[in-house]
Amino acid sequence: MRVLKFGGTSVGSVENMIQVKDIINDQEKKIVVLSAMSGTTNALVTISEYIKTRDTAKASARIDALEVSYVHTIQSLFTNEEVLYDVQEYVQDIFYYLRATTAKTYDQFIYNTVVSYGELLSTYIFSAYLRQEGIKVQLLPALDFMRIDRNNEPDNFYIRQNIHRIIDELPAANIYITQGFICLDVDGEVSNLQRGGSDYTATIIGAAIRAEEVQIWTDIDGFHNNDPRFVDTTTPISNLSFDEAAELAYFGAKILHPQTVMPVRELDIPVRLKNTMAPTSHGTLITNKVHGEGIKAIAAKDGITAIKIKSGRMLLAHGFLKKVFEIFERYETAIDMITTSEIAVSLTIDDATHLVPIVEELERFSFVEVDQQQSIVCLVGNSIIYHHQTHKLFQILQDVPIRMISYGGSHNNISLLIHSDHKVATLQRLHTYLFDNVTA
Numbered sequence: 001m002r003v004l005k006f007g008g009t010s011v012g013s014v015e016n017m018i019q020v021k022d023i024i025n026d027q028e029k030k031i032v033v034l035s036a037m038s039g040t041t042n043a044l045v046t047i048s049e050y051i052k053t054r055d056t057a058k059a060s061a062r063i064d065a066l067e068v069s070y071v072h073t074i075q076s077l078f079t080n081e082e083v084l085y086d087v088q089e090y091v092q093d094i095f096y097y098l099r100a101t102t103a104k105t106y107d108q109f110i111y112n113t114v115v116s117y118g119e120l121l122s123t124y125i126f127s128a129y130l131r132q133e134g135i136k137v138q139l140l141p142a143l144d145f146m147r148i149d150r151n152n153e154p155d156n157f158y159i160r161q162n163i164h165r166i167i168d169e170l171p172a173a174n175i176y177i178t179q180g181f182i183c184l185d186v187d188g189e190v191s192n193l194q195r196g197g198s199d200y201t202a203t204i205i206g207a208a209i210r211a212e213e214v215q216i217w218t219d220i221d222g223f224h225n226n227d228p229r230f231v232d233t234t235t236p237i238s239n240l241s242f243d244e245a246a247e248l249a250y251f252g253a254k255i256l257h258p259q260t261v262m263p264v265r266e267l268d269i270p271v272r273l274k275n276t277m278a279p280t281s282h283g284t285l286i287t288n289k290v291h292g293e294g295i296k297a298i299a300a301k302d303g304i305t306a307i308k309i310k311s312g313r314m315l316l317a318h319g320f321l322k323k324v325f326e327i328f329e330r331y332e333t334a335i336d337m338i339t340t341s342e343i344a345v346s347l348t349i350d351d352a353t354h355l356v357p358i359v360e361e362l363e364r365f366s367f368v369e370v371d372q373q374q375s376i377v378c379l380v381g382n383s384i385i386y387h388h389q390t391h392k393l394f395q396i397l398q399d400v401p402i403r404m405i406s407y408g409g410s411h412n413n414i415s416l417l418i419h420s421d422h423k424v425a426t427l428q429r430l431h432t433y434l435f436d437n438v439t440a
């Protein structure tokens with residue numbers, strides 16, 4: 001069985017839903033994972049922020065506007081009165097619950113509840129639409145099988161057991177629709193897999209059912225070799241290894257949730273990225289095979305904080321790094337890049353939630369400098385550190401002030417840390433010389 005995930009734009013308009021229906025409506029049995037319709041989760045996040053700041057009037061206005069857009073969508077999608085009536089009732093109920101939350105005191109549970117409505121709406125609407133079109137479809141409620149454990153990792157045993165049980169119990173269907181992103185936490189409360197988490201849902205399910213393939217359908221034809229928002233001449237990459245895809249997703253390529261390939265890489269289940277608007281284009285196939293050599297793609301991740309830790313005493317005297325790492329571990333803050341010299345160590349984090357206490361603790365035994373608004377530019381490709389083109393990189397970047405370089409941590413990755421102001425120029429310059437075949 002295949003698992004197909006469709007992103008927000010794929011279910012974001014009536015035309016696109018029709019397109020998705022045509023893509024999935026063959027005779028093959030499949031699980032279809034849906035995101036919320038585009039814009040919905042952002043709207044829900046804004047609403048939950050208004051609840052937090054007790055801005056009830058603004059929350060209500062935003063809820064009203066969102067409801068109007070749903071009413072329009074379902075009116076143009078449903079021709080069958082009975083189905084329309086059923087969906088209208090469901091949508092009204094969701095908006096009733098959403099309004100009810102605005103009177104409550106904000107906490108994490110309110111946030112998780114509010115943001116869960118997007119996927120509940122999209123899956124209900126889309127499966128009703130398929131039913132209207134005479135397609136045999138069943139809704140698989142994600143909250144009946146998708147659960148994370150104490151460490152916020154998928155509870156694979158639970159998921160596997162329950163998804164099989166539920167599919168067996170449901171009447172036969174070709175298409176099983178489920179919500180991406182949402183899950184239960186270890187206490188059985190509604191939670192989620194973080195923003196963009198529907199991709200991750202798809203591969204978690206793919207692993208649980210040992211799918212033959214997981215397909216992620218978006219509005220672009222796969223991973224591009226640079227960020228299409230900043231560079232005009234990007235091209236899609238046909239093949240990536242799991243490692244390359246993981247590095248690209250982690251270091252900024254927005255197309256995929258960073259953890260997406262983790263559940264399936266060990267099981268060697270291929271992940272195919274496809275474009276809903278151009279279903280015949282190849283997209284990107286991610287497998288354990290390595291293709292080509294040299295720099296294959298460039299991506300950038302913003303919002304990075306660089307921390308330089310200088311020690312009066314011998315920095316690398318044993319135990320120093322351990323002390324540093326222990327502080328980050330205590331605050332559950334992941335370190336992305338790290339470089340050391342004899343007197344200082346520089347590292348980067350992307351989650352600055354605990355920056356203040358981390359710096360306070362570091363300052364007990366060192367001098368600390370913090371630089372915010374940094375970006376990591378990541379270059380990915382098989383064995384790039386050995387490739388004869390790679391040296392060009394340093395010529396190209398001679399006028400960009402590079403704050404840190406990570407080279408050799410893996411054979412597939414070189415990461416540069418720069419101030420975010422230089423990001424666009426760096427991406428463009430690298431692209432011109434590395435992919436447009438201009439000599440430096």
Ligand code: ASP
Nearest residue numbers: 035041181195196197198
């Ligand atoms: N709807 C969620 C979000 O916008 C999850 C997803 O789209 O993957 O983050």
Ligand code: MG
Nearest residue numbers: 007196255257
């Ligand atoms: Mg996404």
